[in-house]
Amino acid sequence: MKLNIVRYALVLVIAMTFTNGALASDNKAEAEIQALLLEYQNALKSSNTPAIVALYATDGVQMPPGAPSAVGKTAIETSYNATFDAIGLDLVFHIDEIDLFNKKSALLRTHSTGTVTLHTDNDKQVPAGFKELFIVKKEKGVWRFSHYSFSEAPAS
Template identity: 25%
Template sequence: MKIRLMLLAATSLMIASCDTAKENANAVSPEAATSADSAGDEEAIRGQVARWLDLIKAKDAAAIAQMYTEDGAFMPPNAPIGKGHAAIEQNWAGMMATPGFDLNFAPEAIIVSSSGDMALDRGTYRLTVAPDGKEQVDTGKYVVVWRKVEGEWKAAADIINSDLPPGGG
């Protein structure tokens, strides 16, 4: 009788552990869930980058400014920091008014925080202007810190700096 009870207990434990293993196999680990969310967030940010580039082509400084958080900051080279939508719009409008203005940029890396509410976008840009009728090209790098606001990714801080030596030449 004791052997039968022991076998019954052992069998019950084995069945219970099999059910637990099956549940664990079907469960999504926190790391996998974060990875899936992170990939979706990265895609959303890439979508924002594409939208931004379209707005640059359209020279729509007002819409570009709305891509920033309320307290966002734009830090272009050789110009004062633009804080808030009005100043950011003014900075972008001034840049885009330069004759021959053309800007393209591309992320090299987008890293989403584990909390899923902030991200880092690091990349390169190519800027062309012709203020005196002669085309000038600048290449450089940028960093945008994105923050998720009410489910939408917005630029909280945006800094650009040139690869050219001081003096532009």
């Protein structure tokens, strides 16, 4: 009986060790993905196209509403340059969900609120809100945007 209790305790300790290791790994990945989103938020605010493009995977895809998909870093750069010619963005992103598919890919669902500055209308500022969906993946050990799509949402 005493031997069975010891075996049970040993199995429990081993299981907890593996579970805690997985949780620590998940927490690290989530923190890295949150940091990626913060870098994106800061680069958007400063209209920094090169910094944004660096956050995308080599084969990254941006899928803006009402426009063709931008596939690859050159197309993504062109898309953001056109965006910043027309508007400025001052948004704060709020994470709604991070779903780790595995150690190298995840889904990131967010919403953002803030203001859009309309360069074509004397830099008029208007409230803005968006819903965003990112697929992120590790590329050379670093989390990058693989796919990104967004739509307008009521500003709250």
